[in-house]
Amino acid sequence: MSAPASTIQDAIQAALATVDDPEIRRPITDLGMVRSAEVGPDGVVRVELLLTVAGCPLKDKLRTDITTAVAAVPGVSGVEIDFGVMSPEQRQSLQARLRGGGGQEPVIPFAQPGSRTRVYAVASGKGGVGKSSVTVNLAAALAAKGMSVGVVDADIYGHSVPRMLGADGQPTRVEDMIMPPQAHGVKVISIGMFTAGNAAVVWRGPMLHRALQQFLADVYWGDLDVLLLDLPPGTGDVAISLAQLLPNAEILVVTTPQTAAAEVAERAGAIALQTHQRLVGVVENMSWLELPDGSRMEVFGAGGGATVAESLTRTMGAQVPLLGQVPLDTRVRESGDAGNPIVLADPEAPASRALAAVADRLAVRRESLLGKPLGLRPAGR
Template sequence: MSMTEVIPLADDVQAALATVLDPEIGRPITELGMVRDVAIDGGDVTVTVVLTVAGCPMKDRITREVTAAVEVLPRVEAVHVELGVMTDQQRGDLRELLRGGSAEPTIPFAAADSTTKVYCIASAKGGVGKSSVTANIAADLARRGLRVGVIDADIYGHSIPRALGTTAAPTQVDRMLMPPTGHGVKVISMGMFTEGNAPVMWRGPMLHRALQQFFVDVYWGELDVLLIDMPPGTGDITISLAQLLPHAEYLVVTTPHLAAAEVAERAGTVAKETKQRVLGVIENMAWAELPDGRRWTPFGEGGGAAVAATLTRELGYVVPLVGQVPIEPGIGTGGDRGVPVVLEGADPIPAAESLRAIGGWLANQVARPLRSLPFVGSTTGGCCSSGMCATC
């Protein structure tokens, strides 16, 4: 084969490889320096790809996608993919590339030019379904084409990985963690760092450090929305979040039971102290659909509306009741199977339809301009203006 034939083919191969994205980083493997060599012998093409780490869990997928991209080119008869591993220097260069040349890692969502919307799914009350609501909203937003990440900030009671169907551990590249993906959603959770079902027994400072690492050490790439599944209560994690991401907004989850609603209100009114905004209220377990068409309300009625009304009065702006989610066994079984109910496409499921409607509403919020909300910290550099934490 003459050189005039080989050179155009080489150009075509490079162009084809530029369409292959690293599954964890979401950028072309050519841009990331992962293509070490391309050798052409007649119609045989051998591509040498260097992985970020040995035993990369995505190596089979990368091999398949490189093969598929190249084998369709004219005059290509066979494609061979050889795998290697990046050197320490290459991994360092990759980290610097992804960090934008920054010497020290920072919280990308706290940057002035960040366009990522950050929403905390919160309630001072446990057992109201924050995690199932978070997983379903995240899956629905990803289904709509948005780039979505989820942080499982419930350090003690982590459950998001199972709900989103991912059991993979993060891949470490130099000093960065690549979050695994479930149903198109990037996920990080303390459950990915514990053995089996071992409990996490930490005090406040360690909780703060863990949350900070989820923001700083994880490479999230470009996200449209980041959802944070908050733990019950208004303690350490809530205070840390106010310090790390003062512009995060809240969605408060409650059940119809008035006693639960009163507790859930505390998660919203704490926003008054941290100078953060409550976007809306979601009422979960609102009713059960009976076979005869009637609605059974085992947890009472009116809790969601009561929380929305109280927060509207306390915060001085309208906090809407965004949606009511019926009781549906499929939410629990889907979470156990790692398939959010919003992705079930068979018979209409009232709870799934409600959650999709909430997802649609939130997608519209993601599209709106970032709200400028001044954060008033203490003069001593604390995280809140009320002096409610030791930092202040």
Template structure:
């Protein structure tokens, strides 16, 4: 960079790109950082004209240059779109920053279909992976996943959401994702909605065509979601698991061996059967079961009468028979269904409401549980 001013450069380099999750210094996207006769000029490169959050990036850079403005300089900040090769180079750089092995030999131990592993599965990864599952569909698994993700983000954590329900995806609609991922060469940058980075097959197909995802394509999609998606090492990655223990679920669990399992259930006291199923799920997926969330626990009429429409005690019984905590009971409220239909999760639509409180507490409990202890088999006493 010609006429680069170190003080200006340093201030700008420290800014974190809101859409790429790393500092502009790490990304190498500061194109110009000059200071001449009371004028500070900064140019930052963004991947394309479709860069999702130019205003926020502009705001952050301008804010970082506040000291220069206060000292009387005129500050000019411009964003410029990259050329195609620069985009591909940035994609490679993102992979390098996250430690994605792009050249691992095919069939390397523990690797995905093409021999590539996700940085999220590395032992040193700081991301807690929360796999949200249920014994059957329609109990509110996606609803819980989406609202918990937003609640964690609102509590200040960085959060990713992987919609692994490949055929039954609902995250794009429920979270209200409005723009497509950015594709930089081979790297896919997830859109950020309500503070949550998300990826779903729904971004890549029409709803009617979703059924076309089959066999190898599906594994490829999953692998791409874990390896080629630039998650940016979030504090939490929530996974909306596909139902049951089919191929996709097993594949997710294999590729994310550090995932913790959470089970969503309804209050019907069919505890034994549900417990057996949840226990079997944890064993088959080989993931530690951390807790139970009961959904649709009760319904309150506007005059305050409380009805237990779907029975009572199911969550409590399930958690005690599995020996894990019941982490939350989520009431049945219209705001949840309406929010799911128009992309405004209840936690966002009514931030001071009952549901927001339930999910805030759930988020706090999950944080308090801490990461699952990893038992290394070689250390186990026989």
């Protein structure tokens, strides 16, 4: 004897509610994507699903996930899925649902008082110190710990994060919202996703500011624990825009042991004094090369990271720690070129362990103070 139709129908709806949209990471039933789901006398369930855009790149994954979930319902003999596309009105409704209201101007969620997202801006004084390598490996390590992580490739001229993270997907647009592609559990956005081939970006200050603003406000990031920004080298327009758009961002300085690099890194970190941002610490990259006999060759000298940390501590009047020293390892470069960060490709490598240790120190979820008593009392007269 088969189960009552209403019981099967309820079970089907419950099964569909377990399927998340791969980009938005919320149940397809909550997003208004399931237009209908009916079970026939033969036990075949026919689902009509509305995609956000006609060329949805994750259509096959949706088909697989829905089929797997619904086929597990007792009494279901088969699953057929008919894909449609949302109307402009339905997309606007989805956008309003995701933003928590309708028609308002996009805001930067990470700059709001109730935000629980820790924002780390990875900076360096000069190029070539491995800032992007450090960024993508920290992101991958944090995501591997179960945290929700996003990366903004804010190095507009020298964007390299998508390749190094293996994010070869393209952003999906829902009205004026952008769904970022993901790789290794990390959401990522980069100007390189919007340019043809390897075309150069020739922009000046106002355009750079607007691009960063769009990456932060127009991209649907969801509830992130950590957002990392890979900044361009130096103290130029993007660093200034970041201070304006995300005054709560914490600066992570990357340097090499080389004296010249360390001196420039100090200037990059010292900008936090002018922008009133917190310096979370210093990472020394390419610290040494481990030789086959177990000895170390200090290719770029020694002590640069400690020197930067000590100098910034004096400048800021607060402790700026040296968070870690990452040894020079060709596997870091090889893994980056392959789009598989070394912390995932070879977790036991010395460079991986050093980067994972830095990630451990950054993996602190920020608790919102919104609505919490702070225990403050007015000063007596």
